[in-house]
Amino acid sequence: MKKMLIFSLMIISAAVYGQKVNFKIKGSDTVLPLTQKEAEIYMKKYPGSSVMVTGGGSGVGISALMTGTTDIAQASRSLKLDEKMKLNDAGKSFKETIIAYDALAVIVNPANKVTKLTREQLEGIFTGKIKNWKEVGGDDMKIVVYSRETSSGSYEFFKEHVLSRKNFASTALLMPATGAVVQSVSQTKGAIGYVGLAYLEKTIKAVEVSYDMGRTYVKPSIETAKSKKYPITRPLYYYYLTSVESKVSPFVKFVLSTEGQQIVLKEGYVPVN
Numbered sequence: 001m002k003k004m005l006i007f008s009l010m011i012i013s014a015a016v017y018g019q020k021v022n023f024k025i026k027g028s029d030t031v032l033p034l035t036q037k038e039a040e041i042y043m044k045k046y047p048g049s050s051v052m053v054t055g056g057g058s059g060v061g062i063s064a065l066m067t068g069t070t071d072i073a074q075a076s077r078s079l080k081l082d083e084k085m086k087l088n089d090a091g092k093s094f095k096e097t098i099i100a101y102d103a104l105a106v107i108v109n110p111a112n113k114v115t116k117l118t119r120e121q122l123e124g125i126f127t128g129k130i131k132n133w134k135e136v137g138g139d140d141m142k143i144v145v146y147s148r149e150t151s152s153g154s155y156e157f158f159k160e161h162v163l164s165r166k167n168f169a170s171t172a173l174l175m176p177a178t179g180a181v182v183q184s185v186s187q188t189k190g191a192i193g194y195v196g197l198a199y200l201e202k203t204i205k206a207v208e209v210s211y212d213m214g215r216t217y218v219k220p221s222i223e224t225a226k227s228k229k230y231p232i233t234r235p236l237y238y239y240y241l242t243s244v245e246s247k248v249s250p251f252v253k254f255v256l257s258t259e260g261q262q263i264v265l266k267e268g269y270v271p272v273n
Helices: 002-017 032-045 058-067 081-089 119-127 153-161 178-187 222-226 242-256 258-266
Strands: 022-027 050-056 072-075 094-108 116-118 144-148 173-175 191-196 208-210 233-241
Touching: 022 032, 022 058, 022 242, 032 050, 032 242, 032 258, 050 058, 058 072, 058 081, 058 153, 058 233, 094 153, 094 178, 094 222, 094 242, 094 258, 116 119, 119 144, 119 208, 144 153, 144 178, 153 191, 173 178, 178 191, 233 242, 242 258
Parallel strands: 022 050, 022 072, 116 208, 144 173, 144 191
Antiparallel strands: 072 233, 094 191, 094 233
């Protein structure tokens, strides 16, 4: 009897924490590299599994969740009220899971001598009031603003938490993917943009940011994001309908496990715990 009980518990444990899965994940470009790596390792761990991961932006993923063309929407922002209402009106109950945290880094070209900016200066730059780098201690050079497009969760988060809900400058160049922002800033001396921590590389430079009128400046990093010292930090989400919970749960549990959270850290994100 005891052996049967132990065997039953082993079966239950295997079913809950690891099994073959087959589903789709779509949405945030910020979360994309992390989910791709988690899926790659999960599929190696559980052969026969298929986790198809694509980007396109948080808004795209959430729309796909509503239309039933994805099982999980990955997002770098929380659901908007109207999105929640649409799901509720359609009788679709959903679950929200924070799978990691991220710092949204403000980036410039490495040739730019500006190394730090206040929130107020960032607001001025991205809304178009500040047009030349000399206005913030840089060279006499036109500022070229790069942003994610409006369907991006990073766009929404930056607008709310950095621009105080003010509109981006009409001259801002909206990029379809985070990689495009990185490439554009790396190739344009007067450029400025914003990307998730995992996208930082040598071809761009992250600036220090102050949210206390220039008294203290903090550089984005895993350490400063984890301690919440860096002011532009945010949770990263998986959204899924309760109707598919049994299908996606093994993978979500894996991402939240010790092994999954070690992948979070290794890929340049901040673990949940």
